[in-house]
Amino acid sequence: MTLTTGGVPPVRAGVAAAVPDGAPVRTADPDDPARKSGWDGAPRRKGFFTDTSICIGCKACEVACKEWNGVPEDGLDLLGTSYDNTGGLGASTWRHVAFIEQPAAPARPAVDLGMPARHRGSAGPGADRTGDTAGASTGPAERTDFRWLMSSDVCKHCTHAACLDVCPTGSLFRTEFGTVVVQDDICNGCGYCVPACPYGVIERRVEEHGPKNVGIAQKCTLCYDRLEVGRTPACAQACPTASIQFGDVEELRERAAARLATLHDQGVAEARLYGDDPDDGVGGAGAFFLLLDEPEVYGFPPDPVVTTRDLPAMWRRAGVAAVTLLAGAAASFLGRRR
Amino acid sequence: MALQDIRRTFLSWPVVRQLTGSDPTGRGAAVVSDHTRAVTARTETADRVVQSICPYCAVGCGQRVYVKDEKVVQIEGDHDSPISRGRLCPKGSASEQLVNNPGRQIKILYRRPYGTEWESLDLDTAMQMITERVLDTRARTWQATDDQGRDVNRTLGIAGLGGATLDNEENYLIKKIFTAMGAIQIENQARI
Amino acid sequence: MAECHPVGFQWVMEAKARGATVIHVDPRFTRTSAVADRHVAIRAGSDIAFLGGIVNHILSTDSYFREYVVAYTNAATILRDDFVDVDDLDGVFSGYDPESGTYDTATWQYRGRTSVSAAAGEEEQIRNSGGADGDTGQGGDSQQHGHGSDQGGGRHSGGEDGSQDEASQGARGAGHELGGHGANLGHGQVDRDETLQDPHCVFQVLKRHYARYTPEMVQEVCGVPPEDFLAVCRAVVENSGRERTTAWVYSVGWTHHTVGVQYIRGAAVIQLLLGNMGRPGGGILALRGHASIQGSTDIPTLFNLLPGYLPMPMVQEHGSDSLADYVATIASPQQKGFWTAADAYTVSLLKAYWGDAAQPDNDFCYRYIPKLTGDHGTYQTVMDMLDDTVEGYFLLGQNPAVGSAHGRMQRLAMSHLKWLVVRDLNLIESATFWKDGPEIHTGELRTEDIGTEVFFLPAASHVEKDGTFTQTQRLLQWHHKAVEPPGDCRSDLHFFFHLGRMMRERLARGEDGSGPLERDRPLLDLVWDYPVDEHGEPSADAVLREINGVHLSGDKAGQPLSSYTEMKPDGSTSGGCWIYTGVYADGVNQSQRRKPGQDQSWVAPEWGWAWPSNRRTLYNRASADPQGRPWSERKAYVWWDAEKRTWTGHDVPDFPLDTAPDYRPEPGVGGPKGLAGDDPFIMQGDGKGWLYAPTGLLDGPMPTHYEPQESPVSNGLYRQQANPTRQVFPRPDNPSGPSGDEPGAQVFPYVFTTYRLTEHHTAGGMSRWLPYLSELQPAFFCEVSPALAAERGLENGGWATIVSARTAIEARVLVTERMVPLRVNGRTVHQVGLPYHWGVGSDALTTGDSANDLFGVTLDPNVHIQETKVATCDVRAGRRPTGADLLALVAEYQRRAGITLATGNQQRTPVGDQPSPLTGS
């Protein structure tokens, strides 16, 4: 391959340069998910740290992802949810930028007392918020802490990944990078991974988005093909403000902790990390976040747990139930015969 | 099928790999398919990569254009650029689609006066027709002097709008040919 | 900036991470506001009041950078004592002629000076603040951008009254055609009072002028509470001085006002007072919105300019046949700086155009250049189309049916053409207006009645051709061709080269083989022999070489020029654009340089090539103190090396390298040698940064607040409501709504403003056809506050109809607290936000009504740019009527508002309620 320009080496060299530390460093962590999945000598686990405090909601990640992975366009609907017309992650959306508009707290307390009840399906937020619109009567002075939060969501590539656990074909697999990837040539579209995911990430592609990979479970691959050749995933490479950071999970966790400390020092008390804790319900996510509000504000589950954590108990219960049925059936043949 | 093949097929059965390899739970190395094993980034298999500049706004982000079999297969940020450091906005990230969009109009269309539909036209004919139109209009609307007899050497019958999305070289030729043919009403987005 | 230039915005985020304070002043709370330290909601169209308030704060608290101001600006310069400011004349400066709506600028001059020539484009604009990027978008990061501006052009003050044009020509100055080359000062000697105490010195005049711009006034006019305003003032002041600098970044929506140039002047005054020009981290940065919009003004596809900001000759000003006359109007040999070599630049251009035919004895074919007689700008041209004087129209990557003001006028004008050539990547609305435009739907046009012959020629994309873009920081970057264009797609280089070739071939034969006519000589003598490849594509590289210029004789004959200083007025050099000379220095295409940023200094001088002379920050002599030492180590950029007796630093010094800081020229010395060692503003006739522009502007020497053409409030400063020199077009098809306290103003009670979204690009030709972008913003919408939604019964996700004095459009509704009602002048002003990417057609993936249809045509007098960032409207719930009912609705609104031709079109606001006669026809 040649590079058409003066004096710049071919892109292979560029690729090598893209791997910051030259040859991939092998993981030494015995609990590394890749090692536990049979990858001897796996490189260090790769992941994303998404710092939503510097996200500008440009959606470059969404487009770069679709471009690289050939993910189809999935609908031209205006959703009326701020600048989010994507809605959420799904089979044909592997990156999703959430937009949350938060009015400042009104000066007066106890807003729910005496307020008219809010009805499902009534008009837009504006229609019945007028009495409480800070700007309506008071000007901008009292709403200085109006916030517009933005956050780019993605597959979490969990340490304990329910989708991977429940996949009956081995289509979903743990890669040597510790990520979780669907093998399009294997998946038979059983759909089990869909309800298994505690974050609602993976989804089976429907025909309207076709024809590529219709009926097959689809989600972020953390650009497995790019990682194979030492490249940064498309979304992280495109991200203009480095809100999406790619790297070794271990290092990213340190970076995230440092960033959190900085924000706390700056008085941003509401900053918190989400998904970075190896002791959480999914064993820590490979893609974790710095948030400025509760996880559910962004559409995240506040305390996700990999469903298979309870699987041994489930099997036990089912075993007892099966024996009960066997015993019951046997018992039903006891007694007097008519 | 030779026995050897059967054996190989059997041994590559993930269940067997589960039982014999380092991945007993079947969630990693044991279940990888041949297809997956062969995966590589299309940036690596491209015939060449060409350095370019994003065509949208004027920040001037660097782009790398990957070409395979004379088709653009990927456009992404050029990390060498001190302006953009490899990053692109959503529009820049969509550049490949700008080039390869199946809906892109790549044929000349012609609408005759009072016509209700497009017709097709080949490039040479279109160029000939446009040349005629320009020269006819120029001849018809030529002003050698203004109403006070001062030389103006121009036509006010031909106008142009555009240039801000074009190359400097293109703008240079446009201004040069407009000026030489006496057409002065050339404008672009900078006025708008 | 985050909205429209996300990748450039990375540097803002980087600065913020290092402790910079980011303030965003915008009518809307945008993605930029979301990450800014402070968002200040401002009423659209009130920016001069805000900027003036900051000037007043700086002056009244003595917060200016005194050493910088005294040494580097014209603060100390003494003005004529017959200058009268707006406060004494109820809103106009001295010299105003209410009949023509223009100024005689004689009284604005420096003492001892008469007006030599006022140019619309003053140097500040060309080199620094730029006045006229019309592009709505924005554009880039950068140190100091200094995009060129495309000013000039004759004024249209109501009808083409030739005699009036002629008579007022001298008084108005030659702004029309002087283009961007800068104002001619005659000479560089001025009277100065460096104590800044003289009541007639610029500093004192400025102080008096802005004394009324108090925080309270700012609140009244802009709707910005004093505490917010003062917080901004403090941040700006605290972050300026020796150790720190503040940058002002505007997106070129600032130019979309009838006082657009003065907005930018306002920022320039602040930056000069605070010592933020020519220094790292300072400047006024224009964010431009098209890949090469900077290039298209440098090498202009603009009526009033030749390459390198040389003016197009105008009959009245330049005479019609003398090169010497022409050159004399550009710069006086006694003035300071590099414009004194305009003859060399012009002759080199003529040699590039006409080669061997251009000889000293024929004035280098100067006569071949067609002459202007007035305004031939795009809006004037559109009106000429309606008058059927324009037969043919080339649209080159531009979609005026959606992107220009008054879309209806644009489309109707195109229906008057004989032929239309559209070259674009997609089948844009301007190519299909004859079958699916809004006027077809209303019945105003019938496809079968439109005689316009339309050629749609698909264009090559950026990866299908070689060439350079000039980005917002004046950087030329080469893009390499990657693949051949598909199908019939061709580059514009291909199209125009072959169009020229075919025209020349035909003309050479002449009619009936009778040989060429005299008028065809400019075409036939043209240098038009670019090498082509096997596909017939001309070599962009060869064109760039021609732009750079070559030595034509001597031992270097045939070699590219390395600098514009090598250009000669004797015909021994050629060069198509003098400011680009050096892009082929040493015979190397410097725009192709791509040394990785990580392998070079932070200035990255080896990436691409910046005009002029690969200089990344303009006026960088000002980054050192008068003695040539950096103002501070932290802000060191360019300095005087006393040992080597040369200027040096991180960037290419923007100063004669061997001119020592203590050098003082003899009186009467002009040109580069006329610059004193402490004259950093080398393109200004006096070498100083202009706090006050004695010449060069048509609407005042200092920015002063005027209301927009349409405004719901009256001017809080004086009787004069809007810019008294704005260019109005009182035509039945161009009505304006009443403003302020005028009767009928309440019919259009709301302000609307337009803007871009991250997900789309301008008029949509490069975004609304792409699935990946269209799905992100799939429909035209309006943004309204909850309060306005309640007032008008709008529902989030529902429909609204927005009605202006011109038309009514419909949009989906986003109710959002990001839109804030403001308290202005004792009343609540609601603002409606409208992205302008959509248009009515049938080919794009997402279509919708066009926000620009709501606007009329009223222009800034200096640069002929339309006011498309603010106007008034009404908002109704639900969809608009269709067909003739739509026209009836608009007519009803016009009737209720009592709109006549006079409404909004009297340049001087009449006294009281007495109607005064119409200006113009």
Add this chain to the structure above:
Amino acid sequence: MSVHDAGTERLTDATAGTGFRTGRPDGPDTSRGAGGGRRRRRRGGRGEQPVVPDATFTSYYGRPVVKPSPWEADIPAYLFFGGVAGGSSLLAAGADLTGRPSLRRVARIGALGAISVSFAALVHDLGRPRRFVNMLRVAKPSSPMSVGTWILTLYGPFAGVAGAAELTGNALRRGWLPQRLRPVARLLHAAGRPAGMVAAGTGPAVAAYTAVLLADTATPSWHEAYRELPFVFVGSAGAAAGGLGLLAAHGGDTGPATRLAVAGTALEMLAEQRMERSMGLTAEPLHQGTAGRLMRASKVLGVLGAAGAAVSAAVPQLGRWLRRPAGAALLASSVCTRFGVFEAGQASARDPKYTVVPQRERLERSGRATT
């Protein structure tokens, strides 16, 4: 215009989900501070007792947090038929051993039919049915569907042999078979009993594992049911198998079917009640909408069916005409249970409340909440 419609509809969701910030009447002021500007929604209007007292919660425009399964009717049908098959194999084995040929015949053929339909439903539900065989690439204990596949792989052939033996045995007896096939039929006949025994041994697994299949998801109303759902399902399977026996077997052979049906129904109901108690908020969907209607129907039909079966057994005169409707009711009850549980889960996944509130409560219980 479809854009408009879709937008409005989605908006309604958004509006409902975003809600109007109410704060918590009995809690600390959550409107600012760490939770800055959270919007919370309280279910139920004033004066109405909410199911869960403190169900204020925040969501992203009311959008689901987890995704409902993409499964349609195939899967609950699969659950039902799997249950029928598993239970029937037990009944068949018992009948075989205790000499109840009509019950054996009905149960064996029923098991074969049910497992066939069940299998067809499973394949039909796949996004890529032709790739069904990929299920056999791996054996993953972590995947109930993988385990289930292997259970079915084990069970299916034996149930099939038993069923085939029954079908061919009948034909053989009646001399319908051509000469050539008779040795095969005799072989099948001989294999019938051992195969039936194996099928009976694995049948309970077939019936029980489907509960794990649902429970091993992030679907709130399935996962939270994991403790009791296997009992509900085996109960339902027993009831359904008994019902099938009642419906189709000869009256004299139906005693075990009756007992199994009554016991199964009782188990199902008891377990279901316990299950709802342990599920907390996520039990709510079992009472609402389609799921609620199905679960109510299941109970009514189950009670009627079981009662009918019992009465049939006790009063043979009534049994003659009551037995079959009772059997049908039991089958229908089982269908309703499976579809009801399925729908409740789907509904729970579509409403973020059932994901967010329990997790938030869990966090607050454990003291890990950040607010």
